[in-house]
Amino acid sequence: MIRVSGLKKSFNNNEVLKDISFQVNEGETVAIIGPSGSGKSTLLRCLNYLERPDAGSIEVGEVSIDAEKPKKVLVNQLRMQTSMVFQHYNLFKNKTVLENITYPLTATKKYRRREADAVGQNLLEQVGILDKQEAYPISLSGGQQQRVGIARALAVDPHAILFDEPTSSLDPEWVGEVLNVISDIAQKDKTMLIVTHEMNFARDIADRVIFMADGYIVEEGKPEDIFDNPQHERTRRFLSKYGRQVSTENNKEEPALVMA
Amino acid sequence: MNFDLAYMLEIIPELLVYIPITLYLAIVSMIIAVAIGVVLSLLLVNKTPVLLQLSKLYISFFRGTPVLVQLLMIYFGLPQLFPWLNSLSAVNAAIIAFSLNTSAYLAEIFRAALISVDKGQTEAAISTGLTYRQAVWGIVLPQAVRNAVPATGNMFIGLIKNSSLAFTIGVTELLAQGKLLATATLQFFEAYLAVGIIYWGMTIVYSWVQRWYEARINRPYEV
Structure with a gap:
């Protein structure tokens, strides 16, 4: 479960988030839509403290943080509760596809090498690129890279996965395969929060849709209600x-x- | 023309004996310079208050003054201020001067190398639960190394040759021995040419090593 209340964030004098409150229930898939610059990505990035909110509170899984006085330990714990899929994939360029997934496991979760490899290979199979496990990111297409990004986010077995415009920088020909992978995950009752410009996808996959504009949540509801x-x-x-x-x-x- | 090729070839073996001391000066100085340079570059990138300003002052001083002046200050000047430094050997004084001087240049090279690794990878590392330190060690530094190798190699080649300045404070290295032979026989051209050829040879061999290493670390980035 994710619970956000009264979240505010400014960059210099530009107020990007103005009092955001919402909730995502266990196993729910929520899509956030809205025009560019409405604060969607910033909101997502506040949830794992890639951006530091100015006010409000964030609760993910067992960890809750008050933005007025965030403790470093809590921030680290909060980050452990989620993982993120990025618009630009952000794969580790010095690591192979498999290592991209296993490195966080061996470094933070104290997996043994062989266990981590097994987890990684299993996930690569799920996203359909096990045959590329020894390749380096630079040799992959955008769609393949993003599927690795999704596998990496799944591997740490987070409480919730945050998708930050996962298909926005893909060539049109790769969008479908990535959306399919995300749909598969949604069906497994993972808690997911997706910022997207793919309206049809949001409509099909989301249990709930949040529409944001100008730093506010304008409205939220079932996809049918929001879209129709x-x-x-x-x-x-x-x-x-x-x-x-x-x-x-x-x-x-x-x-x-x-x-x- | 009065060029004695036979004499030049004859003294080359006598000079080769001094390669180890020259390499010792260059390699030890380089290792220390890299260590200082890494720390300085991290201070520059993270903009740690106070330490940032001190780093900038350090870099400005050691890049802004001649290495020979630094060498003379350290060897002759410091013991005057701190008598316990009287026991500082010429070799160690040279290593200190070369390390400090080279580290100032390396700090800038490493800073550029660090910021050329896109921030998204650090964010991805943090978002999977790695600490900032783990992200830097495991993801950013290895890629920064690759970016820094060509320029760092240039610095090392410069250092091999600059180590010849150590002869001014009495270290008997390659150039000092060449000068000794030259003044003994008055065949200056042959002696200094022989010295020059040996330095040249060392940089050529080093360039091969670096080319091999670059090819190795570039492998993940080739399509």
């Missing part, structure tokens, strides 16, 4: 740009856009 019957003007405007069908009932002033 958004309550807020801001949400409708955003979705119309993505060409989603938006219910005309609540949207008299703007013509609905219908695409494919």
